[in-house]
Amino acid sequence: ISGTVVTGSGTGVLGDSKTFKTFSTADGYYLFDGTRGNGIYTYDGRNQTRIPGSLWLDADNRFNTSYDRAAVDAHTYAAWTYDYFRNVHNRNSYDNAGAELVSTVHYGRSYNNAGWTGSQMVYGDGDGYNFRAFSGSLDVVAHELTHAVTDFTADLIYQNESGAINESMSDIFGTLTEYHFNNNPDWLMGEDIYTPGTPGDALRSMADPTLAGDPDHYSKRYTGTQDNGGVHINSGIGNKMAYLLANGGTHYGVKVNGVGNDKVGKIMYRTLTQYLTPTSNYSHFRASAVRAATDLYGSSSAEVASVKQAFSAVGVY
Numbered sequence: 233i234s235g236t237v238v239t240g241s242g243t244g245v246l247g248d249s250k251t252f253k254t255f256s257t258a259d260g261y262y263l264f265d266g267t268r269g270n271g272i273y274t275y276d277g278r279n280q281t282r283i284p285g286s287l288w289l290d291a292d293n294r295f296n297t298s299y300d301r302a303a304v305d306a307h308t309y310a311a312w313t314y315d316y317f318r319n320v321h322n323r324n325s326y327d328n329a330g331a332e333l334v335s336t337v338h339y340g341r342s343y344n345n346a347g348w349t350g351s352q353m354v355y356g357d358g359d360g361y362n363f364r365a366f367s368g369s370l371d372v373v374a375h376e377l378t379h380a381v382t383d384f385t386a387d388l389i390y391q392n393e394s395g396a397i398n399e400s401m402s403d404i405f406g407t408l409t410e411y412h413f414n415n416n417p418d419w420l421m422g423e424d425i426y427t428p429g430t431p432g433d434a435l436r437s438m439a440d441p442t443l444a445g446d447p448d449h450y451s452k453r454y455t456g457t458q459d460n461g462g463v464h465i466n467s468g469i470g471n472k473m474a475y476l477l478a479n480g481g482t483h484y485g486v487k488v489n490g491v492g493n494d495k496v497g498k499i500m501y502r503t504l505t506q507y508l509t510p511t512s513n514y515s516h517f518r519a520s521a522v523r524a525a526t527d528l529y530g531s532s533s534a535e536v537a538s539v540k541q542a543f544s545a546v547g548v549y
């Protein structure tokens with residue numbers, strides 16, 4: 233279809249106003265952003281599980297109904313996450329070749345989850361008690377898109393320790409994206425969509441994974457079979473490491489000198505894209521991060537020392 237790129241406006245899941253790129257055609261305005269890579273496309277799942285559903289079409293380029301909100305945020309936050317990887321890491325979409333970013337909102341009926349299907353993002357509406365619409369949280373959108381980056385780079389197998397590192401990388405870049413846009417940033421995951429009736433809690437805490445019952449030290453790792461061998465549980469070890477590497481602190485008696493968010497982003501991005509492999513475990517994660525930091529800052533740098541301290545603090549050697 234022929235048309236022109238224009239700017240739409242709307243209301244997000246949290247009731248906040250935002251603008252985003254839309255496509256003006258004879259049919260109306262589509263949630264298609266033709267200014268980033270090969271395009272950002274947001275679809276309406278119509279509370280079914282057939283994906284992608286129908287490309288979102290609006291009559292007046294104003295997206296202010298309650299049904300519009302999940303689409304506004306999925307579309308906007310996909311663009312922001314594209315910009316984060318493009319501007320900060322010089323990566324053009326998840327395949328570094330401008331791959332289309334496709335999202336489906338209103339996926340399923342009161343679906344209490346989100347995900348990367350291997351080719352697109354899907355976002356449930358939540359049940360309104362445990363969760364609200366999952367695209368309403370920038371860290372969640374960036375988490376999902378990071379799975380796509382991981383699949384095209386390290387391709388960490390989604391189970392056991394490699395799966396936990398996969399998960400941790402998504403939480404790390406979810407959080408770094410949130411800080412990059414200064415979007416009420418924190419080291420919590422999903423705080424904007426978790427238990428709407430309870431302020432201040434979150435799905436996970438990277439600063440203190442034990443708040444969600446997840447381990448903050450390798451000696452406390454889960455070794456069972458639930459959750460694909462604890463991928464969302466043992467991610468706490470990598471998450472705590474990253475939190476300490478960014479902010480510093482003393483953990484189980486080990487002092488870590490923080491290096492700041494930007495250097496964590498550079499070290500973790502190089503680790504993910506240059507050194508991790510599908511079968512990497514936590515020990516290989518340490519070795520890979522040390523190599524990445526050495527490449528970036530030199531073997532005798534404070535940054536390399538901090539990486540070693542951070543992994544030692546969570547019991548990984």
Ligand SMILES: O=C(O)[C@H](CCc1ccccc1)CC1(C(=O)N[C@@H](Cc2c[nH]c3ccccc23)C(=O)O)CCCC1
Nearest residue numbers: 344345346347348366372375376379399422435459464
């Ligand atoms: O991307 C992911 O890792 C999660 C999707 C995982 C998934 C994998 C394969 C098939 C279906 C779902 C989605 C998110 C997640 O961490 N989900 C966790 C926690 C969770 C969300 N909703 C739940 C409902 C019940 C239990 C746990 C959950 C999970 O699936 O475990 C990421 C950010 C927020 C939602």
Ligand SMILES: [Ca+2]
Nearest residue numbers: 290292294295
């Ligand atoms: Ca409208």
Ligand SMILES: [Ca+2]
Nearest residue numbers: 371418420421
């Ligand atoms: Ca957060």
Ligand SMILES: [Zn+2]
Nearest residue numbers: 375379399402
């Ligand atoms: Zn994930």
